[in-house]
Amino acid sequence: MSEALKPCPFCGNKKQAFLKLDKDVYGNFFIRCFWCGAGGRLVSKAINAAYKKTAIAAWNMRKEAAE
């Protein structure tokens, strides 16, 4: 993956190796944190050719949580 992923908002994992594009049984793609299991927004490959980019953007697009 070319674009860097932000750390997981749930567990704080920063390791890119644990942040990967995953696919559900319906063929929807999303970024998953393989450390805690949290997932980003689902993006359908069938209706969005730029599904990878969209899934990454969805993962990175959020407000930083206040402590």
Ligand SMILES: [Zn+2]
């Ligand atoms: Zn996580």
